Ligand code: PMP
């Protein structure tokens with residue numbers, strides 16, 4: 150039987166490939182981004198509580214109202230933008246689903262979607278499966294800045310979406326106020342929609358502030374903002390997140406959401422809502438992760454790897470060009486097999502898998518594991 154693949158160029162995502170390899174070789178896995186420590190027992194207790202209380206049937210399609218209200222209050226508190234929880238917030242099965250659903254709802258055949266390379270690996274397939282055309286702009290190393298002049302040049306009447314991500318995976322950089330202002334100027338007077346992937350909103354370091362698009366009314370009015378409870382509360386395996394957008398956009402989003410997910414895990418929505426009542430459950434995150442970043446960087450400081458400290462996210466890029474000229478995909482496999490440490494090669498986040506000499510390490514791990522990683526990396 151002939152099967153006409155919709156994604157002929159795609160293999161298995163690098164996260165699955167490297168986690169499998171790490172497990173096979175008993176390697177310390179700093180590849181796939183997930184916390185290596187336990188969750189707050191209270192969050193587990195709350196979930197069990199709601200299961201025991203019988204909150205086990207379908208939630209309302211857009212999400213449990215109390216949780217949507219808590220999300221709206223949090224956004225208002227942090228960034229000053231008022232979303233109507235009834236019409237402008239939808240709970241999703243993680244941020245990946247929220248991004249995919251937004252693309253399905255908003256991108257038509259032949260529409261162009263501007264992506265910045267390196268980019269999280271679900272973006273381009275999400276665009277292509279929905280008939281869109283990815284238009285790539287490379288971020289400028291070493292600080293991976295956006296060349297706004299180039300963005301301006303490439304925008305045309307087919308540009309439907311610009312997809313931004315701050316703090317950024319995989320580079321660990323953050324957008325600054327000036328970036329958001331440039332973006333607002335460029336899209337002013339157009340019908341361009343912004344999809345803003347802000348899953349690492351609470352992981353911003355050295356006193357910087359997270360530049361959410363919701364801080365800028367002229368951007369929020371044309372944006373779908375995406376967040377992940379998985380990142381914020383160390384529960385990536387729960388696959389819970391949300392999208393926020395102005396009502397007309399959210400109405401289109403929900404038309405798609407109702408037919409590919411309908412609704413998300415009910416007891417966890419109630420548990421997350423109760424857990425969010427205490428702001429300290431997320432207010433300490435920048436400090437918590439900054440300590441981990443510093444510990445990891447201190448541990449690799451005397452190694453042959455070079456780095457620019459991550460400004461945000463829970464990822465640190467290490468440049469290994471003083472060690473080897475091999476391709477990063479080969480280097481990542483060799484480190485796993487020979488040195489028992491796993492990272493993600495950054496070249497896979499470029500269209501056509503460009504050349505590279507950078508590896509991405511996740512520092513959302515126990516301090517002992519970060520120190521062990523430093524020990525290994527110092528001897529390479
Ligand atoms: N966007 C980025 C930039 C990410 O790193 C991740 C991590 N998986 C996601 C989206 C997806 O988040 P989730 O696990 O909630 O689907």
Ligand code: GLN
Nearest residue numbers: 164165180181182183318
């Ligand atoms: N966001 C995480 C990462 O970038 C994991 C994503 C995944 O496993 N799909 O590593």
